[in-house]
Structure formats: structure tokens, C-alpha cells
Amino acid sequence: MTTSTALLIADLVGVAVFAASGASAAVAKRLDLFGVVFVGFVAALGGGIFRDLVVDEVPPLAFADWRYATAAALTAAAVFWLHPQLARLRTTVLVLDAAGLALFTVTGTLKALDAHVPPFGACVIGMLSGIGGGLGRDLLTGEIPVVLRREIYAVAAFAGAVMVAVLHGAGQVGPLPLAVAAVLIFVLRLVALRRRWAVPVATLRPPRTGDPGAGPRW
Template sequence: MPDVVLVVLDLLGIAVFAATGALVAVRKELDVFGAIVLGAITGLGGGVVRDLLIGAVPPAALVEWTYLVAPLVAAILVFVFHPTIGRMEKQIGVLDAVGVALFCVTGAVKALEFGLGVLPAALCGLLTAIGGGMMRDVLAGRVPVIFREELYATPAFAGALLAVAAVELDLGAWAYGVAAGVCLVWRLLALWRGWKAPLPPGIDRG
């Protein structure tokens, strides 16, 4: 994937995730500093962990100023305009799904570029997509969304696998869009239709 495309997708994903983190902070009645911190952790957490695991050090978030500005701006906008943004629950869910789709692809592709194999690269894509959200939920005292029966990690892993396949088969940039699209559509359908991951036998949903 061309570096410029990778950076643009990364920044979009960071901004989207930072907005969801800041919204959680506002709903927890945190101050502006709390909103910025939770937004930054949500937007950058998964990518930083990925970079540390694949040896891309120092992480891009600590080298490129744009990676710090994107979550800062997104968090402040949410903090200031939270009465309006807070009423956009469905739209926020869509934005979160977009962030997952972008990150699963960029994370997997970057891991491949650093020499990882197919499965480890796909797992790095998954980690990039869900890592920041897990940190957000833990810090906010919530059960992480991937543990709440929702189909969240599965679409991200599928998108990451497709992105890896696109690189291995040298299909071109259009295939990255397909990979992200599969993840996005799957996640949105899960939200719309209420699809859930299976529970152990004998356990009913509350």
C-alpha cells in the first residue's frame, strides 16, 4: 500500500476512534483533559501496541506530529459539541465501524511490510482495530465491547485476512477497499440485525 494512502487511512481511523473515546469520557463526566486522554488512547492505543510488537520503533504516533494532532482535534470537537454529537448514537456506531474497517486493513498491511507472516499480520490488523477500544472501555470502567457478545472482532479479523491476501496476491489498492468494505458491511449488518456471538451451551442471554 502506498505510504500516503496508509497514512491518510491511519489518520482517519485515529480521528474516528478518538471521537468515540472522547464521547465516552463526556458521558462519564470527565473534564477536558480526561476527554483528550481517553480520546488519544482510543485512537492511538492499538497502533502503538502493534508498532511495538512488529519492531516499528519509536511508534509512528510518537514521531509524526499529525498522529497526535488528529485525536486532539477530534476529542476537543466532541467535548465542545457533545450535546449534538451525543444524540447521534447511530451515527457514532457507524463511525466506530468505519474506524474498525480502516484499522484492520492498515494494521495488517503494515505488519506484512515489517516481515510478519500471513496469520501474525492478520492478528496485528485485528489488534490495531480493537486495541484502542479495549483500553478505552477498561479505563472507563466498562466491559470491552468485544466481550459483550457483539460481532466486533470477527469482522475485523476477516477484513485483516482479506487485506493480507490482497498484498500476497498483489491485487492492488482496490482490494484494500474491498477488505475494509467487507469488515464495515459485516459490522453494520451485525448492528442493524442484532447479530450476536454464540454463548456457551445452557447459558441464556440476559
Template sequence: MNVTPALVADLVGVAVFAASGASAGVAKRLDLFGVVFVGAVAALGGGIVRDLLIGAVPPYAFTHWAYLVVAVLAALLLFWLHPQFNRLRRTVLVLDAAGLALFTVTGTLKALDARVPAVGACVIGMIAAIGGGLGRDLLTGEIPVVLRREIYAIASLLGAGVVTVLVKVDVNRPLLIVGTTVLIFVVRLLALRRNWGASTPPGPSTPPGPLPPPPAGNG
């Protein structure tokens, strides 16, 4: 592996996502293995699903040891230092926004390079960015945060769309990567700062009666 700026950026994203997963594991009082496992899923899960979807097997996370090592180290650090981590909450949110941006851009580009059509490539880019967090929440018994709050996946999907358009009009790659990463990062930070959220269903927020159940026999 050559140590390129792209690799360093990618590994920063891996470390931040691993810390977020480990943090969720600590909150659930998992044991050391559990904390590291949830950290690794949060950090690498999105990329693994992305690679399965585009047929790039074995997935990158299994063939480039630096990814796994960084994820495990970040989760271990969180495990031992978690009170301090909590104090860094703002920094973590900023780094997390950077991870979201980077994973979206690399995921969308990999999908386009694997000849996935535009719409599908955008969705795969978003899955690469939010998939790890989904796995973290499923493993710790939570309804995924990304489905409930704020402009997070939307920022990713928007960015993936811009990446796709710029690839089609053949913009210079390094420029495209930097530009769209910054775009997603800024949108996400603005959403955090201004507390933007996606709409919630119309109707009272505490329902007056029983909620409409999903159609019964539909499994």
C-alpha cells in the same frame, strides 16, 4: 506528510475513535485532560501497540504529529459538544465501522510487511483495530465492550484473513486495500443492522447459583 487519500481515511478513523473515547470519558465525568487522554488512547492506542509488536519504534503516532493533533481536536470537540454528538449516534456508528475497517487493513499490511507470519499478522491487524477501544474501556473502568457484544472484532479478524490471503496471491495493493476495507465495513454494518452477535456461553443467562470462579491460585 503528503496528503494522500490513505492519510485522509486514516485520520477520519482517528477522529471517530477519539470521539468515542472522549465520549466514554465524559460519561465518567473525567476532567478536560482525562477526556482528551482517553480520546487519544482510543484513537491511537491500537496503532501504538501494533507498532511495538512489529518493532516499529518510536510508534507512528509519536512521529507524525497530525495523528495526535486530530485525536486531540476531535476529543476537544466532543467535550464541548457532547449533547449534539449523542444525537449523531447513527453517524458515529457508521464512521466507527469505517475506522475499524481501515485500521484492520493497514494494521495487517504493516505486520505482513514486517515479515510477521500469516496467523500472527491477522491478530496484529485485529489488535490495531480493537486495541484503542480496549484501552478506552480499561481506563474508564469497564469490561471491554468488544469482549461482550456483537460482531466487531470478528469482522476485523475475518477481514485481516482476507487481506493476508490476497497479499499471498499478490493482488494489486490499491485494489486490495479498497476491497477489503469495503468488505469489513459492510460486514460490520450488516452486523449492526441485523443485530448479529457472537454466541454466549451455554447455560442460563442469569446463573442459578454462584458462577464458576477462575481456578483460584492462578494468577
């Protein structure tokens, strides 16, 4: 098996895991089969579509290579029929999701750097590649994105993206250094889950009287 075959397989596993997370959220919202497949597609491929648009790779890979959309659609359809069984696999899915986050962030950052985006912007694009699908999933299902609310998730992705940018600057973009960055994200995410690490939330004074939605918000 060549490196590029290994990478493709890893990429498709990431797509499948994210599609499963999107499909599960859609099932919970009572969407129909098409809705479940569509939210799965967005969760799996939304981050990559955004990444490809901002680095001007058009058409985005999600449309240019049929294997991506197919993997997302088949996984989401499987979740539609199998979701009660899936609930028992919760830990497995959390681990695979951390792997998908690690993989998408590293490849997204690298792609942006290769397209001559400066390092800081490339890190933001890489992080968005990792978390963008989940953002789309939550917007489509009417939720405030979960990644904005709790736990170390995007922060782990950003840390790994910074490591990729540093390695890239030092000319170290072979498979091994990149794997180390991916493992960093993966481990950070799992340890945060295990220890319930979270990002702080601001203390909030009670709102003044009146409809808060009606007044300007600052």
C-alpha cells in the same frame, strides 16, 4: 490528490472517529478535560502504538507524526464541549466507527505482513490494531471491554484481516484489492449492527456458594 494523501486523510478520519468514541465514554464517566483528551488519545492511537511496538517500528507513528496526536486531541476536546449535539449523530458515528475499524485493521495487517510477520500472526496484529484502541478506552474507564461482550465487531475485523493476508500471499496488494477487504469489514459490521447479529454466549450454571472472587477461578 495522490494515493498517499488520500490514505493519510482516511487514516486521520479514523483517528478522529475513534477519538470521539473514547472522549464520549470519558465524558459519561465525568472525567475532566484532560481525562477526556487522554482517553480519546488512547482510543484513537492505542491500537496503532501496540501494532508498531510488536513490528518494531519505533517510535510508533502516533509519536513520530504530530498530525495523529493532534487530530485525536482536537476531536476529543471538541466532543468535550459539543457532546450533547453529538448524541443526535449516533448513526453517523456508528457508520464512521465501522469505517475506522475497517481501515485500521487493513493497514495494521498490511504493516505486519510487510514486517515479515507470518500470515496468521499478522491477522491477529491487524485485528488488534482495529480493536486495541477500544480495549484501552474501556480499561481506562473501568469497563469490561465492550468488544468482548457482544455483537460482530472483532470477528468482522479478523475476517477482513484474513482476506488481506490471502491477497498479500497472492501478490495482490494494490489499492483496489485492499479496498475490497476494507469494504468487507465495513459491510459485515454494519449488517451485524442492523440485524443485531451477535456472537454466542455460553450458558452458565449458577455459581456454587461462597465468594466467587475469593476462590481460584477455572
